[in-house]
Amino acid sequence: MIEIHGLVHRFGEPPDLTEALRGIDLSIGEGEFVALLGPNGCGKTTLAKHLNALLLPTEGEVRVDGLSTSDPAELWEIRRRVGMVFQDPDRQMVASVVEEEVAFGPENLGVPPEEIRRRIGWALEALGIEALRRAEPNLLSGGQKQRVAIASVLVMEPRYLVMDEPTAMLDPLGRREVLRAVHDLRSNLGLTVLYVTHHMEEVLQADRVVALRDGRVALQGPPSEVFSRVEELRSLGLDIPSHLELAWRLRAAGLDLPDGLVGEESLAQAILGRWRELR
Ligand SMILES: Nc1ncnc2c1ncn2[C@@H]1O[C@H](COP(=O)(O)OP(=O)(O)OP(=O)(O)O)[C@@H](O)[C@H]1O
Ligand SMILES: [Mg+2]
Numbered sequence: 001m002i003e004i005h006g007l008v009h010r011f012g013e014p015p016d017l018t019e020a021l022r023g024i025d026l027s028i029g030e031g032e033f034v035a036l037l038g039p040n041g042c043g044k045t046t047l048a049k050h051l052n053a054l055l056l057p058t059e060g061e062v063r064v065d066g067l068s069t070s071d072p073a074e075l076w077e078i079r080r081r082v083g084m085v086f087q088d089p090d091r092q093m094v095a096s097v098v099e100e101e102v103a104f105g106p107e108n109l110g111v112p113p114e115e116i117r118r119r120i121g122w123a124l125e126a127l128g129i130e131a132l133r134r135a136e137p138n139l140l141s142g143g144q145k146q147r148v149a150i151a152s153v154l155v156m157e158p159r160y161l162v163m164d165e166p167t168a169m170l171d172p173l174g175r176r177e178v179l180r181a182v183h184d185l186r187s188n189l190g191l192t193v194l195y196v197t198h199h200m201e202e203v204l205q206a207d208r209v210v211a212l213r214d215g216r217v218a219l220q221g222p223p224s225e226v227f228s229r230v231e232e233l234r235s236l237g238l239d240i241p242s243h244l245e246l247a248w249r250l251r252a253a254g255l256d257l258p259d260g261l262v263g264e265e266s267l268a269q270a271i272l273g274r275w276r277e278l279r
Contacts, residue, residue, distance in 0.1 A: 002028040002051060002082075002160065002192070006060035009046050009215075020046040022215035023060070028160075028194060033186055035203035035223075036196045038212035039237040044196045047212070048164045051194065052082035064160070080109075082160040083153030087168045089145035092152070093137045098129070101137055102151045109156075116155070123151040126188065127181050143174025147181055154185070161185070164196045175199070201241045204262045211236055224260040243267055 009021040020043045028034050036044050049055040050062050053069040067074040095101040099120055106116045124130045127147040167175040185191050203209050209226045211219040227244045243264045261267045
């Protein structure tokens with residue numbers, strides 16, 4: 001599990017000091033899918049980078065399976081356990097063929113070639129891109145590139161996947177491909193995921209939604225609960241998905257809808273049910 005205690009992060013020195021994180025306490029349990037939201041500049045990327053020691057705490061502590069990111073002796077083990085995927089897939093690519101790209105990390109660690117081949121096959125299959133094994137990364141779509149980037153992380157056999165707006169640069173199809181791949185990895189491999197996004201419709205299937213504001217946790221809970229707190233979300237500058245906005249308005253207008261609905265289909269069924277009763 002990942003445990004964050006009293007995490008403060010400051011960039012720079014006065015007078016150019018930015019306090020990006022102002023005391024974060026958060027645990028992420030084994031197998032959990034946590035979505036991290038919040039307005040621009042609230043500290044999402046800073047927090048994500050702490051999870052694999054790309055940044056170190058100014059105050060407080062981050063522990064991955066009990067290993068402290070502040071302990072230099074644990075650095076490599078922490079980086080192996082926590083895989084990071086960033087926004088721009090192009091900036092994560094180094095090789096000219098997909099399988100070389102994916103082999104890069106384990107080759108650097110001296111993993112035997114036979115084992116690397118096994119892991120590549122497994123990772124490409126897990127992401128539904130076996131057919132791209134010999135393809136040139138430059139020629140792939142955004143969604144395919146991002147899945148190659150995820151495969152490159154997967155071959156390191158991490159327990160945690162930290163993704164910082166992995167779909168921000170993708171078209172709707174690419175976004176759906178990547179999101180589906182992430183959910184598959186999580187259910188098939190039991191990976192623990194921290195998923196940073198601005199797209200509200202991507203967090204409906206998360207176990208927990210955490211929203212930051214000004215370097216602090218402003219709101220957290222399961223999506224069904226968080227998305228019923230419409231006023232608070234608005235005050236954070238976050239949009240709620242249009243179907244949940246509709247549900248909120250209907251409830252405000254007096255329609256008795258059950259709580260805890262987050263899917264479009266289940267909501268549509270509930271509305272239809274009420275409409276039939278009232279007719
Ligand atoms: N390397 C840096 N040096 C100085 N200040 C920084 C640095 N990186 C981030 N900051 C500042 O820290 C704060 C948090 O930034 P961060 O990138 O974590 O926000 P974010 O929530 O990821 O924003 P976005 O939604 O735009 O990606 C911002 O005020 C930002 O300007
Ligand atoms: Mg960011």
